[in-house]
Amino acid sequence: MTNTKNRLALLAVLLLILLSITLPSALAQEGITVVTNEYETVFGESITFHVAAKSENQITGIRLYYKVGGFPSTSHAYPEFEPGQTVEAEHKWDLVLNYIPPGSEIEYWWKIEDAAGNELKTEPVSFTYEDERYDWKELRSDRVILYWYKGDDAFGQALLDRALEALDQLKHDTGVTVEKPVKIFIYGSHSDLLGALEEGAKEWTGGRAFTEQGIVVIGVSPGNLEWGKRATVHELTHVVMHQVTDTPLGGLPTWLDEGLAMYAEGDLESVYVAELNEAIESNTLISVRSLSSSFSADPDLASLSYAESYSLVEFILDQYGEEKMTHLINIFAQGAYYDDALQEALGVNTDGLEDAWRAWLGAPPRLTAAEATPPISQPSAPTPVAPGPPLEGVCCPGGLAAGVILPALFYLFSCGQKPD
Numbered sequence: 001m002t003n004t005k006n007r008l009a010l011l012a013v014l015l016l017i018l019l020s021i022t023l024p025s026a027l028a029q030e031g032i033t034v035v036t037n038e039y040e041t042v043f044g045e046s047i048t049f050h051v052a053a054k055s056e057n058q059i060t061g062i063r064l065y066y067k068v069g070g071f072p073s074t075s076h077a078y079p080e081f082e083p084g085q086t087v088e089a090e091h092k093w094d095l096v097l098n099y100i101p102p103g104s105e106i107e108y109w110w111k112i113e114d115a116a117g118n119e120l121k122t123e124p125v126s127f128t129y130e131d132e133r134y135d136w137k138e139l140r141s142d143r144v145i146l147y148w149y150k151g152d153d154a155f156g157q158a159l160l161d162r163a164l165e166a167l168d169q170l171k172h173d174t175g176v177t178v179e180k181p182v183k184i185f186i187y188g189s190h191s192d193l194l195g196a197l198e199e200g201a202k203e204w205t206g207g208r209a210f211t212e213q214g215i216v217v218i219g220v221s222p223g224n225l226e227w228g229k230r231a232t233v234h235e236l237t238h239v240v241m242h243q244v245t246d247t248p249l250g251g252l253p254t255w256l257d258e259g260l261a262m263y264a265e266g267d268l269e270s271v272y273v274a275e276l277n278e279a280i281e282s283n284t285l286i287s288v289r290s291l292s293s294s295f296s297a298d299p300d301l302a303s304l305s306y307a308e309s310y311s312l313v314e315f316i317l318d319q320y321g322e323e324k325m326t327h328l329i330n331i332f333a334q335g336a337y338y339d340d341a342l343q344e345a346l347g348v349n350t351d352g353l354e355d356a357w358r359a360w361l362g363a364p365p366r367l368t369a370a371e372a373t374p375p376i377s378q379p380s381a382p383t384p385v386a387p388g389p390p391l392e393g394v395c396c397p398g399g400l401a402a403g404v405i406l407p408a409l410f411y412l413f414s415c416g417q418k419p420d
Contacts, residue, residue: 032113033053034051034110036051037050038050045096046093046094048090048091049091049092051088051089052086053086054085057118061111062079063076063078064076065111066093067107096198096199099199101210102131102185102217106128107124109123144181146184147185149188159186159220159229166237169264173322173325174325176241178243179243180243182215182239182240184235188219188222189221190206193218206231207231216236234261234265235261238261252329254295256312259313268311272303273307276304279304279307285304287354288308288351289354312353318360320346331344
């Protein structure tokens, strides 16, 4: 009985100690009161966060924390304010210097401290950064949310239907399913699109995929629907594959990433077929190892890179089947080096894959390292291309043709003719 009383007494003492530690913390939350907690967005310019607070003691510290959905890191700011018992502070996020696309999810909270050591952390506030300049229509599914403002309901429905059809095919071919609905914003003209992108976006940009946020932004006029379907599917495929295969080891080799996006569009377009056939006949195919990293910015080499990527995906599906492709993607999703993943899934490394693919094409054997001519160094850019009709009112500088690529996931388009 004595031991029991001693244990109860000890527990009572411990409880009092714990209360003495935790009660000041609870009171600290009550010592500071937030009077105002607001934000204001001006599309393409800024997001301004404003807070007003009061305390029985002098408020000495205010910090703002904010983050963009899809990114693990959190930014913080220390807005200037006059210390006192009643204070106001604001922080302006400059979106010209720090661009984010429409549809981005923002979360923010404040931490406020006073001279007595009290600290208050506000509950996180979440909102969507929207382009309010247009009266957006919306079509929603469990995998894709499509926004557009120019064109009738049939126009939007056609784009959504094609996107969902492509996702069904992607699941059949690779086993990949959408982890989080992808937002697709369809701007009704090229000039409208440029007005939604960051300052300095090239005038021939036709669209961008923001894989981390799961957002696609494309310019598609109602009269250019067929091209719009291909462009939408291409970029959508990139976002979905990124959701599944983004790992510290780097995800997919470029030829597989771009090949899947090209394959999702449908049959390979005639301009690519011609370039692929010409390279086979002249024995100028680009090696698969070279295609594993960023593609060349040279127009002709870039266009051939995309044609070969499509052909490689077609070859794997034709000769190994959907199950092997699914297995390959699953290995990359877990994180693997390129040769290791190919060896485990297909039984060949990168060179072995190229040898088998060349035989399937009827192309000459792969050149050995000693036989190969050192390639000319070119600027590189890991971005998609989809040829299409000229953009309204836009001429490509210097006569750039379909297949030209630049960094930052730009789509580039034909001006109607290839340079000599």
